[in-house]
Amino acid sequence: MSQTRHFAAVILAAGKGTRMKSNLHKVLHPIAGRSMLHHLMASVDSLEPDHKVVVVGAGRDQLEKALGDSARTCLQEPQLGTGHAVQQAHGELGDFSGDVLIMYGDVPFVRPATMEAMLDRLHAEDAPACVVLAFEPEDPLAYGRVIADDDGRISKMVEFKDADEGERACHMCNSGLMAAKAEDLWALLDRVGNENSQGEYYLPDIVNIAIADGRVCAAVTTDDANEVAGINSRGELAAAEAQWQREQRDHWMAEGATLRAPETVFFSYDTELGPDVTVEPNVVFGPGVKVASGATIRAFSHLEGATVGEGCSVGPYARLRPGAVMEKDSFVGNFVEMKKAVLGEGAKASHLTYLGDAVIGAGANIGAGTITCNYDGYFKYKTVIGPRAFIGSNSALVAPVEIGADAIVAAGSTVSRDVAAGEMRMVRAEQLVKPGWADRFHDTMKKKKAANPKN
Structure with missing residues (x-):
């Protein structure tokens, strides 16, 4: 990545994490002795961002204490979807005009090289309005699909429930992670509506809006689906720990x-x-x-x-x-x-x-x-x-x-x-010797025992 490129990292961590059933905020649950959030922050820090903004909601006090002065926070309240969450960071970033990398606090293992690839793609000759991080799991389940050509240019982003059979046959899935230039990001988010069953503002909608405008949007595909695995439950936390440990054992x-x-x-x-x-x-x-x-x-x-x-x-x-x-x-x-x-x-x-x-x-x-x-x-x-x-x-x-x-x-x-x-x-009490005392003690106790066999 160019040493002169400027970018800001926006990390979404406003969700309640109810499936964890914990008083501890979801993204503060540890893997290998470090919280999910701090795993991700360490990878971001290795790229030396200009700004880091964590979007908080439930458990705000816990997150702000854990972050200290390592990042700024902004509040999403009420929580009206991922698009709405990213919008809350606009105030913290002000007139920052560089790139914005959008990540999730419960997706902790995104590699710095993958972040670099997204930012590099954003500055390719076709000048995409947005870059989406895609992945191809063995079983795509109900993930949203990314319909793209061989060069990664996206023609459509579609939720599984809205996809037809042909689109569901596509195994390129949306991780939710995105990159965009700040001026494009804020302008596109302003046009996202909430005409959907949840009444929420969805971040992926900015891709379809940009495509409708005739802009290019592109996908970067990770070769490791585990890199973008979200952690929402104790079972998924245990699976992430196990995966991390396997990789470290192999490494050492x-x-x-x-x-x-x-x-x-x-x-x-x-x-x-x-x-x-x-x-x-x-x-x-x-x-x-x-x-x-x-x-x-x-x-x-x-x-x-x-x-x-x-x-x-x-x-x-x-x-x-x-x-x-x-x-x-x-x-x-x-x-x-x-x-x-x-x-x-x-x-x-x-x-x-x-x-x-x-x-x-x-x-x-x-x-x-x-x-x-x-x-x-x-x-x-x-x-x-x-x-x-x-x-x-x-x-x-x-x-x-x-x-x-x-x-x-x-x-x-x-x-x-x-x-x-x-x-x-040598610091000891003087040793006391009483010759024959033990023999007399044993004789006396044996007689008592014989007289009281049930005692």
Whole structure:
């Protein structure tokens, strides 16, 4: 697309989404950890639009909060059809004279290349008044049809219910997405009527009006019907999630990652895997995860907001929460949880450990059952463990506390004061020994049991 071309994106999101049966606005339902609307916005942003306007209605407060200052909004109230919805954006765009790309918040996976193709077609030699994004599904069902020649020039747009047998035999369907120059768009919308069974103003009518004027209108056809699939129900949301996950699994395997059981691994929209990463079954990547080359994520682990360094090993049954950083060749094993903690190069926490608000030095060993006690009910505090320190099993490190390099904390200790480098700290109650006590206890209890067998 020309670098000097200017365009505005108008995204329709005013519908109530009643089929979702949810208090959350339809377009804010997430796929792979990001809302439908933000999936679409990210694709639009990659083309650097001059303006973005989201048409809102029901759930306006939710949408405006989610969008922040990333786009302007305009209200469609009452909701009188798609043509009426686009008209509401005119006030926000004012005298903008570039191209207008019209999309839908519940059609989240339109590729930037497809948007570019629509805008490019708008500036072809035959100067179409409108460009329609068409698709050819295996089963066209009751979609509106786009009747066009081999060059994509449209002769007619027709709703399924109004189409004759010949028109229904055409498998080119209308996605609803359009592009038009601003001056053409507003002029054509002003002429759209609502003489139909719903009493609404339909956006596709601008195509037939322009054709009746002798103007050219053209279709661009996507080669992937999934790209324009609308999401209106929980079932369709689940299907979209499944499709997205399948594509990401294929993508990461093509990039050099090994997925032992691909169908059981779930990615987020921003997951990053390096080459030669191995992912075992039943792993979930939440948002914000980066895994460097040669790392292994073992079965049943959950990662979110975490960075895993080169050659690291995670799990099985590990949980890395936001702020977890594993440096090169470090290791966490089964039932280890990290949160806002750095595990230094070659350091390891093999099992049954919580590391929160902590920095662990290179080569340190964290014994089973160790806990960094980072929260007093009001504030969080930091634990620092020096390089090559050895923390014995079942230790509690009460933050704020610092364990020096090469120090040893004996198993079962509760450490609440700093431990100097090279020092050994043991904090245990004195061991009490009562010879013969256990034998006497067992004898007494056996006699009682014999006397009261039903007790």
